[in-house]
Amino acid sequence: MANECSQSNHVFEYESKPIVTIHTIDRWSIRESLEPFEQNEKKSKRKQRTVHEKPDIHQWNVDDVCLFFISVLGTTCYTLLIKEHLIDGTALLLLEDKHLMNVFHMSHDERVKLLRKIKKLKIDHPLT
Structure with missing residues (x-):
């Protein structure tokens, strides 16, 4: 499923984007996506x-x-x-x-x- 987070053994992965790098802090692994975070520009x-x-x-x-x-x-x-x-x-x-x-x-x-x-x-x- 797109935009679904999965959790197993303290690993969180945002499955909708390809992975670029993995950071490990204590027993946690953080995976960064290839594409930058995008936000709709709505005028406040x-x-x-x-x-x-x-x-x-x-x-x-x-x-x-x-x-x-x-x-x-x-x-x-x-x-x-x-x-x-x-x-x-x-x-x-x-x-x-x-x-x-x-x-x-x-x-x-x-x-x-x-x-x-x-x-x-x-x-x-x-x-x-």
Whole structure:
């Protein structure tokens, strides 16, 4: 049966994946699979709610901007830069391609994706 764990003599094996290596600790053998663990990437409803709890982007703080980046790009790798440069909601609306390329060192695809979302935010929340 796929995805079935079997137990005998303190050996646990996940039978659905081929085995790469075996670690033995005391009398326990742990077998690692060839394929990495896969998890469906579902955007956290809690994180999205946190960003949208403040509908006025000009009220967003640095943490709200971090959550926005995570929701758009699906990664936390820009969190430190956002915090280092104190990018709040108003500053987010001022970001341009050159900033994303030179400061954040983003790939072209990430920049395009983020700039589209920022453009939508600018339309929905014009600077006053």
